[in-house]
């Protein structure tokens with residue numbers, strides 16, 4: 001192409017470009033320079049065209065670039081007018097390896113602006129890391145094995161199982177009544193595992209409105225649906241990547257979400273709503289439920305395939321009434337916690353402790369914790385009294401009411417019968433254990449069971 005034609009061609013291409021650009025011939029003469037570059041240098045086209053680059057701009061290193069045929073990319077350069085920029089100098093070589101010219105371009109024509117942008121980016125990065133750390137802190141497992149109070153046999157067994165479960169990566173289903181400590185155990189499994197440096201994300205399936213479940217689980221992109229937060233949102237699975245996700249109340253998950261969850265567990269990847277980018281997942285899933293999932297499967301309310309996928313390993317946490325010996329330890333720890341939080345010292349006398357130990361605790365440890373806190377608040381003095389206990393607990397503990405016109409013998413028999421029934425319940429109907437707890441010979445227990453017709457009532 002002739003110089004004139006080339007110049008015309010470049011004008012069409014580069015004159016409207018807001019980036020300074022020029023072309024040189026093989027001897028370093030400027031054959032084209034765009035308007036933006038002229039403005040930057042404060043020169044007119046006539047002062048520049050056809051002249052050797054160093055005559056126009058004495059600081060230019062372009063002649064060396066042409067001489068050594070070596071491209072220089074993103075170099076900082078100070079021009080004779082004092083302006084600083086990031087420049088590219090590229091030698092142009094033809095197919096026969098001959099040098100035919102050079103191409104120059106300024107990336108940032110205002111170095112100060114670049115510095116500001118870089119500083120701004122650095123600041124944003126720092127802030128982003130700060131938020132990331134905060135989010136990571138929020139998504140940490142707070143409890144470890146040491147926080148799980150209980151020395152009863154079933155608790156010791158459950159705690160030692162935690163260590164085994166932590167060693168592998170399979171999904172776990174934790175079963176137990178409400179308030180037994182399922183979430184606490186999930187935290188402990190994560191903390192004992194190799195994933196403990198990664199997030200622990202907890203999500204309660206029954207607490208999220210059905211229409212938001214998918215967005216919460218898998219996240220969404222900006223404008224994915226009406227009401228979606230600007231900028232989109234990361235899903236809990238992505239948030240838990242590398243760590244553990246705890247899906248509480250899994251039995252309450254609607255069927256359509258069960259299908260989606262199954263897909264994620266099978267594929268080990270997730271796609272945000274409104275996006276087509278696949279995110280690979282490495283997340284351990286721990287689920288919990290107080291419902292009978294097998295029954296839900298039989299009723300068609302829970303997918304069988306999902307049940308088997310979640311229930312690879314399981315952990316059964318017994319209700320508090322089956323491990324009453326843990327009650328004094330738990331009460332003591334809740335009283336200490338109350339003292340630490342409020343500075344109010346409380347003591348639980350034996351008669352109050354006995355009542356607490358005999359109550360059945362349908363709400364398990366959560367209920368016990370609440371009641372202990374309540375009686376600590378109610379107490380007028382350091383020593384808590386029976387009167388500080390809620391009536392509901394007192395009524396249920398003193399179940400043995402005698403009917404009018406009953407003689408002492410009959411009343412005593414009723415009391416004896418009640419005690420035997422509750423001890424048998426406590427011992428899971430193990431008669432030898434019950435006899436030893438009641439401190440009577442086994443034969444006496446059998447006789448009384450028959451006498452009071454307990455076995456048939458107990459079935």
Ligand SMILES: Nc1ncnc2c1ncn2[C@@H]1O[C@H](COP(=O)(O)OP(=O)(O)OP(=O)(O)O)[C@@H](O)[C@H]1O
Pocket residue numbers: 147148149150176177178179180181182183184185248288289290330365366369
């Ligand atoms: N062994 C324990 N030692 C100390 N605190 C416990 C213990 N078990 C449970 N808790 C406490 O009791 C409360 C209820 O525990 P958690 O939430 O883990 O029960 P959950 O079985 O998951 O209940 P839900 O089924 O209702 O979700 C929490 O405050 C927890 O810290």
